[in-house]
Amino acid sequence: xxxxxxxxxxPRTGSISVITLLELLRGVSDWLRSRGETIPEADVIxxxxxxxxxxxxxxxxxxxxxxxxxxxxxxxx
Numbered sequence: 001x002x003x004x005x006x007x008x009x010x011p012r013t014g015s016i017s018v019i020t021l022l023e024l025l026r027g028v029s030d031w032l033r034s035r036g037e038t039i040p041e042a043d044v045i046x047x048x049x050x051x052x053x054x055x056x057x058x059x060x061x062x063x064x065x066x067x068x069x070x071x072x073x074x075x076x077x
Contacts, residue, residue, distance in 0.1 A: 058074075059074065059077065
């Protein structure tokens with residue numbers, strides 16, 4: 001259902017588990033890696049947790065900005 005929502009640009013409301021979101025972001029991470037824009041695995045887990053909880057992430061690591069389009073909210077941006 002999550003993949004369908006993204007593929008067909010049909011946003012849905014509801015909840016998503018951090019594990020499901022982590023798997024989704026891992027796919028995004030593979031795509032970024034192919035473009036030479038890697039994100040460390042631990043940071044993908046941090047981002048997935050922040051997104052699933054709906055909280056802003058305060059960080060100095062610029063690579064997190066690559067995940068804003070996937071729902072990550074960065075504090076002070």
